[in-house]
Amino acid sequence: MNKIYEKLQNELKNLKKITNCEVFGKSELGSDLLSFTLGNGDDNVVLVQGGIHAREYITSFLCVELVKYLSNFAINGKVVVVPLMNPDGLRICLCGGNFIKDKKKRKIIKNILKKSDKKFFKANANGVDLNVNFDCFWGQGIKNTKIMPSAENYIGKRPNSEREVKSLISLTKKVRPKVTLSFHSKGKVFYYGFFGQSKDTLKRQEEYIKIIEQENNYMPIFTKNSAGGYKDYCLMKLNIVGFTIEVGDERISHPIGLVHLKEIFRENKDIVLKLLKKGKEECKTL
Ligand SMILES: [Zn+2]
Secondary structure, eight states: OOHHHHHHHHHHHHHHHHSEEEEEEEOTTOOEEEEEEEEOOSSSEEEEEEOSSGGGTHHHHHHHHHHHHHTTSOOSSEEEEESOSOHHHHHHHHHOSTTOOSHHHHHHHHHHHHHSOGGGOOSOTTSOOGGGOSSSSTTOSTTOBOSSOOSSOBOOSSTTOSHHHHHHHHHHHHHOOSEEEEEEESSSEEEEOOTTOOHHHHHHHHHHHHHHHHHHOOEEEEOOSOOSOHHHHHHHHSOOEEEEEEESOTTSOSSOOGGGHHHHHHHHTTHHHHHHHHHHHHHHHO
16 A cells, blocks of 8 residues: 555544544545534534545645644634545555456546556546536536546536535535635645626635735635636535635645645645634624
């Protein structure tokens, strides 16, 4: 087994000892999808997710560090953290496709890995890029690939077709966050907005953009030419403000190594606390 994969599994196991862990869904290969909850209450919730793109596993480790860090504070509301949204994809990216028992899926993945190095793999075990599979202008992004399973950008057979996507939507509907943060790599930028977003989120996102920018010093960019992502779905279908935060310097090549974790954590560690503080103020004025 791969060392990074093992390390993450151990980290997740250890997190279960310090906070409330739930299995909120399953991956296409039947792995548990785990969420970790800190704090309580339903009126001021932040949902954080990482690792939806396999090669961006640095974001899973970032989420683990965030849970550990946040467990030191009295949380002013509730934080739900999903460190690893795409466990099958991560295993493929680190170990290749031999472990896949399902013959059809194994063939799909082996074909993909003939054409591209496993370390650049972003998709799930069906070769679907989970962050273009959500039902919000599905298939209309510039880079969307419509025909074949692939290491990246394949939208899947139908919107919301993948178990991981369905599970994350159910979790989001259940916990009703005010804000969602999706960690990706790379570029030290963060994406906000969506051409299909609700009017309500347009107004509410302004203050949050300022908070994130002040904390991590990344450049805010309005989302253009991309569709079918989780934060797009939150903005368009669920009336929830969402951001995609791209961690790590653009000059570092994929996948970003764990040597960069400390710096990335330092830049992003306090965003959730600041968003919760802002959320609490809003609750009082309602
Ligand atoms: Zn990504």
